[in-house]
Amino acid sequence: MTWARAKNEGRSGNASFKLGDPAVAEAATYWNLFPLQRALVLEWDDVVVYAGIIDDVDYDFDSKTLDLVHKDLWSVWPFRYALAVHGAGAQSTKLVYNNLTLATLAKRAVFEGQNSLPSSQYQLPIVYPADATGTHDETWYGYHFKKVSDILDEIIKTEGGPDIDFAPRWAADGSLEWVMRTGDLSGATWEWDLSQLRPEVKGAKLKISADDMVTRVIGTGEGSEKKVLTASAEATDSTIIGRERVTSFQGEASLTRLQARTRADLEATRVSVQQPGFSVRADGVVPVSALQLGGTVWWHVQDDPYIPFGWKDEELIEFSGDLSNRVKLSLQRKGSF
Incomplete structure (x- = not known):
């Protein structure tokens, strides 16, 4: 497995x-x-x-x-829609939200995707975070038939957008449920010294990618030809070769949201992505049961000809494994060490 x-x-x-x-x-x-x-x-x-x-x-x-x-649970959301009516007549309805955070809008999208009958088919056991007031308004028109997966992706990639995790766990009655975590997922911290903990740590690698790196993003929204809505964001302080990308935010009718999504797109790709990774024992100094996505991993390197000396802090963006006693950690840092 x-x-x-x-x-x-x-x-x-x-x-x-x-x-x-x-x-x-x-x-x-x-x-x-x-x-x-x-x-x-x-x-x-x-x-x-x-x-x-x-x-x-x-x-x-x-x-x-x-x-x-x-x-995992993410596979459900391309087959769920944020609709007030899940069926005939949906095109004439809308869902309107005001003064909420982006994290709460993400929660509402998942909730509306489950708000249908029969409940035995649609209402999965999800523990939701509390609502929070904010500065964001949103209207989901039924005739757009917005998939929950697309809404979550848009929210995550909006400037100031939350990270999202659906963490599985056993409920009090012994059944399976998922906890929807939104916002800043950091909090938990672990550390490994790659120079001292062998064979606790194995297979350490570092990948640096500039494939998607740009210094300017032009975002396009609703409209066509000369009437297409546009916004732009630039990394004027960058020291790399100038590269630009045109990103389509199809159907985006709000210039304010288009600007925020364009800035977020630039922020995500204005610097190189460094992805260290290594495997650890599932029953090691930090057991796999203690890992949480979004947590901080401190790792140390000494006397390596390529990786700079010292402690580095990275975000845990993925962990994976099989039925062996080892778990692979995938970390990420934006920019250089």
């Missing part, structure tokens, strides 16, 4: 069952592993680390092998 969790986007994995083993066949039945009805849950020390909804099943009769694909 493979699995992964990441902030702000979904992940998936694979699992294989050898049904020639009677003990396996007893649990891995046709009904127990039916797509979109069951989830595979990985736990450590009674703490849920990952939960993946079964999506595809491939059974080989001759070898009695069952292979399946499972996907």
